[in-house]
Amino acid sequence: MIAIKNIEKVYSGKTVVNVPELNISPGEAVGLVGNNGAGKTTLFRMMLDLIRPTKGEVYSKGVNVAKSEEWKNYTGSHLDEGFLIDYLTAEEYFKFIGDLHGLTNGDITERLLPFTDLFNDEILNQKKYIRDFSKGNQKKIGIAAAALSNPELLILDEPFANLDPSSQIRLKNLLRKVREQKQITMFISSHDLSHVIEVCERIMILEKGELVQDMKTNENTLRELETYFTV
Numbered sequence: 001m002i003a004i005k006n007i008e009k010v011y012s013g014k015t016v017v018n019v020p021e022l023n024i025s026p027g028e029a030v031g032l033v034g035n036n037g038a039g040k041t042t043l044f045r046m047m048l049d050l051i052r053p054t055k056g057e058v059y060s061k062g063v064n065v066a067k068s069e070e071w072k073n074y075t076g077s078h079l080d081e082g083f084l085i086d087y088l089t090a091e092e093y094f095k096f097i098g099d100l101h102g103l104t105n106g107d108i109t110e111r112l113l114p115f116t117d118l119f120n121d122e123i124l125n126q127k128k129y130i131r132d133f134s135k136g137n138q139k140k141i142g143i144a145a146a147a148l149s150n151p152e153l154l155i156l157d158e159p160f161a162n163l164d165p166s167s168q169i170r171l172k173n174l175l176r177k178v179r180e181q182k183q184i185t186m187f188i189s190s191h192d193l194s195h196v197i198e199v200c201e202r203i204m205i206l207e208k209g210e211l212v213q214d215m216k217t218n219e220n221t222l223r224e225l226e227t228y229f230t231v
């Protein structure tokens with residue numbers, strides 16, 4: 001589904017991402033963990049053609065994302081709340097995204113149903129603009145919008161950040177359910193090691209821009225990661 005080849009991003013002479021090779025198969029759920037500044041967001045931004053690599057390419061289904069629009073039809077993503085349209089209500093934003101994908105109002109309502117628990121009666125029918133929602137609720141809007149098109153590939157940057165404990169657990173269960181029901185490919189970064197392990201079957205550690213570990217999740221993974229990050 002995703003193939004990264006010799007990708008590098010350099011800012012002011014400093015290499016912040018350097019990944020010679022990374023492959024993600026269709027249907028895989030991959031977690032990306034790493035300390036602040038490790039390069040997770042930069043890697044996602046290059047995968048979504050939001051910034052261009054200094055060197056190398058990202059291929060989605062064999063096509064270079066910098067040279068094609070095709071991948072946009074089957075890719076959903078939420079990197080941060082800056083991508084939302086602040087002067088719309090949540091409903092208006094979902095309609096805007098739904099229109100891009102040819103969804104009817106009925107489709108949108110149906111596709112938001114699995115988010116009912118996560119929304120916790122605080123997202124829909126609030127008569128307020130996205131800018132006036134809390135950071136956590138803005139994140140819920142962004143994640144739901146990313147999933148609205150039933151994407152084949154879902155990329156989420158720190159989806160658990162700013163969510164209260166109940167919401168984190170609801171989101172974790174929702175992502176697990178989405179994975180089970182639809183063979184979706186996920187690439188998720190998180191600072192929450194236990195949540196990301198529960199959602200993803202494969203975990204990669206990014207350190208100073210380099211992938212230093214790539215492991216299948218098992219009952220020892222949390223302990224191994226905690227040991228790795230204990231300094």
Ligand SMILES: Nc1ncnc2c1ncn2[C@@H]1O[C@H](COP(=O)(O)OP(=O)(O)OP(=O)(O)O)[C@@H](O)[C@H]1O
Pocket residue numbers: 011012016034035036037038039040041042043
């Ligand atoms: N536009 C930019 N100009 C210069 N340096 C940048 C730019 N964007 C990112 N960087 C640098 O690239 C490095 C990686 O940043 P990035 O945001 O990708 O890390 P991250 O792993 O997502 O961190 P965090 O966990 O704190 O969100 C950091 O040193 C950051 O300062």
